[in-house]
Amino acid sequence: MTTQLTKPVTKPAAKPSAKVHKPGTKKSTTIVVTGILVVAALYFLAPVYWVLVASTKSTADLFSTNGFAFAANFNLWNNLSQVLSYDNGIFVRWFLNSILYAGIGALLATYIAAAGGYALAKYQFRGNNLVFGIILGGVLVPGTATALPLFLLFSQMGLANTYWSVLLPSLVSPFGLFLCRIYAQATVDPALLEAARLDGAGEIRIFHTVGLRVLTPALVTVFLFQLVGVWNNYFLPLVMLSDTKLYPVTLGLNTWLSQVNRLPEFYQLTTGGVLLSIIPLAIAMVVLQRFWRGGLTEGSVK
Known part of the structure; x- marks a missing residue:
């Protein structure tokens, strides 16, 4: 009676998979794009914010306070009423x-x-x-x-x-x-x-x-x-x-x-x-x- 020896089957070692790069996921690219979008948003929104702030001021406050800061006296409703x-x-x-x-x-x-x-x-x-x-x-x-x-x-x-x-x-x-x-x-x-x-x-x-x-x-x-x-x-x-x-x-x-x-x-x-x-x-x-x-x-x- 003979016994037949079988070699164990070994699976080939899996090759390390290449890292898949998704577009837009690079950190430097994300930072640059976000920075550009923030600058563009500020460019378009800053004049609107200035108008909103300026409309709450009297004529004296327009020239005596910071253009992007509200004055102590909130004069919006009076201004709109006069308009x-x-x-x-x-x-x-x-x-x-x-x-x-x-x-x-x-x-x-x-x-x-x-x-x-x-x-x-x-x-x-x-x-x-x-x-x-x-x-x-x-x-x-x-x-x-x-x-x-x-x-x-x-x-x-x-x-x-x-x-x-x-x-x-x-x-x-x-x-x-x-x-x-x-x-x-x-x-x-x-x-x-x-x-x-x-x-x-x-x-x-x-x-x-x-x-x-x-x-x-x-x-x-x-x-x-x-x-x-x-x-x-x-x-x-x-x-x-x-x-x-x-x-x-x-x-x-x-x-x-x-x-x-x-x-x-x-x-x-x-x-x-x-x-x-x-x-x-x-x-x-x-x-x-x-x-x-x-x-x-x-x-x-x-």
Whole structure:
């Protein structure tokens, strides 16, 4: 009887696994990126904080205390009360004018940009690229270069010094049309449009029920850019308007600021007015940012 000896099976020693490096986990990179973001945040938030602090001070405290420190006397509510009541509430009129110019102007400009961008992206016709190139050239033209020709044109039409002289130019957004065209090309599936056509939907209905829904993130971006641009616009109303009752907030506050040498109390009126003027933009950014953020990350995870 023989016994068969078997050699024990030994497993090969496991090789040490290479350390997997995840992007953004390097300590030096994290420190540098965080430092840059902190500096950028301070750059954008410091003026807002200064306005908030300055609006709580009287004219004397503005020049006798640190600009970034609150004064002993909290004068915010008194300042805001004076802003809203001065000259029979002219600031309220300016504020409503800005809402009209920026709100309605941005809304209609967004719709026009969406319709034009969608048409250029999804309909092929002769001269398509030429039209898009001309519109794209409008992005390169600054608004200050067209203000004087627009004034001469509106003067001949009898529209100067009216609401229309500021509202009509606000309806045009070459950048918005460019963005909507690019976004429509990337996100609006032709098969989806064909399916809607097979169901008997017309082109106008397809645009409103399918196109606008898909373009929502781009529309929010266009609306925010146009809202901020029109709200902060100063040169066009300066050229177009001579009646103070038609002024937007930007032009009205500059009118107050120009009188501080004669009447120093306009300092606190101006700072209080600036604080009130940034509230609508802050609300719009907070409310609409979720649509914006969703559009930026769309398609990143499937």
